[in-house]
Amino acid sequence: MSTRIAFLKGHGTENDFVIIPDPDNAIELSQAAVAALCDRRAGIGGDGLLHVVRSAAHPDARHLADEAEWFMDYRNGDGSIAEMCGNGVRVFARYLQRAGLAGEGDLAVATRGGVKTVHIAKAAAGGDVTVGMGKASLPEGDVTVSVADHRWPARNVNMGNPHAVAFVDDLAHAGNLYDAPPFSPASAYPDGVNVEFVVDRGARHVAMRVHERGAGETRSCGTGACAVAVAAARRDGADPAVTGSPVTYTVDLPGGSLVITERPDGEIEMTGPAVIVAEGVIDAEWLETVNP
Numbered sequence: 001m002s003t004r005i006a007f008l009k010g011h012g013t014e015n016d017f018v019i020i021p022d023p024d025n026a027i028e029l030s031q032a033a034v035a036a037l038c039d040r041r042a043g044i045g046g047d048g049l050l051h052v053v054r055s056a057a058h059p060d061a062r063h064l065a066d067e068a069e070w071f072m073d074y075r076n077g078d079g080s081i082a083e084m085c086g087n088g089v090r091v092f093a094r095y096l097q098r099a100g101l102a103g104e105g106d107l108a109v110a111t112r113g114g115v116k117t118v119h120i121a122k123a124a125a126g127g128d129v130t131v132g133m134g135k136a137s138l139p140e141g142d143v144t145v146s147v148a149d150h151r152w153p154a155r156n157v158n159m160g161n162p163h164a165v166a167f168v169d170d171l172a173h174a175g176n177l178y179d180a181p182p183f184s185p186a187s188a189y190p191d192g193v194n195v196e197f198v199v200d201r202g203a204r205h206v207a208m209r210v211h212e213r214g215a216g217e218t219r220s221c222g223t224g225a226c227a228v229a230v231a232a233a234r235r236d237g238a239d240p241a242v243t244g245s246p247v248t249y250t251v252d253l254p255g256g257s258l259v260i261t262e263r264p265d266g267e268i269e270m271t272g273p274a275v276i277v278a279e280g281v282i283d284a285e286w287l288e289t290v291n292p
Contacts, residue, residue, distance in 0.1 A: 013255040021099065077214060198231070240262050
């Protein structure tokens with residue numbers, strides 16, 4: 001292993017990531033190593049890690065290589081594997097653009113949640129990145145979430161990863177969100193869940209806080225914002241599949257705002273910023289000590 005491993009640091013609405021370019025999938029990243037890299041005191045620090053690999057070089061994405069050259073091997077901050085990260089896809093695309101591996105316009109990115117279509121806007125237009133997030137599914141069944149003495153009904157929304165969306169009177173009722181809010185029934189989310197707490201800010205304008213499984217409270221969650229927009233639309237009686245008209249919500253998060261549009265065909269688009277803030281090298285000897 002090289003004694004110096006390149007990394008970058010980026011964020012999308014302050015949902016931040018360690019980025020490890022590894023086109024040939026040559027760097028072994030155990031769960032412990034990822035957690036160490038994402039540690040904000042003893043490592044680089046991040047809500048998650050974006051492992052940049054060619055689809056053909058990774059066993060989880062080889063079947064997608066004909067559709068997308070690049071695979072976002074995404075890990076949560078605790079090192080666990082996640083299906084998808086909406087803010088992460090935007091930052092992933094921004095890295096490819098910075099590295100000269102993608103340009104302005106459309107790009108396909110493979111994820112464990114399927115191939116996502118990304119559009120990188122021209123810098124003159126603000127440079128935002130739009131991600132085709134796929135369709136939401138709305139599993140049947142009642143779900144509740146709770147924090148301390150508060151308990152709310154939640155909408156079960158799946159964006160390739162699971163979400164429980166609760167509409168509340170005050171975002172402060174969500175507590176510190178460091179620990180995962182209890183939910184029931186347990187069978188609704190056998191692998192855990194991302195929990196969003198939502199308040200109204202105006203017409204088709206909401207604000208949210210989120211506990212991301214494996215990361216705690218984060219400054220932003222792209223798939224969570226999409227789940228919130230869909231849940232808010234259904235609560236408000238808006239279903240593009242029925243009306244034939246797209247519906248757009250602005251979703252405010254602690255780290256910024258995202259614009260979410262659901263089209264009549266069910267496809268959801270998310271638009272927001274993606275920023276690379278630093279790059280450097282990781283000491284390979286240190287990585288080996290935390291990479292059993």
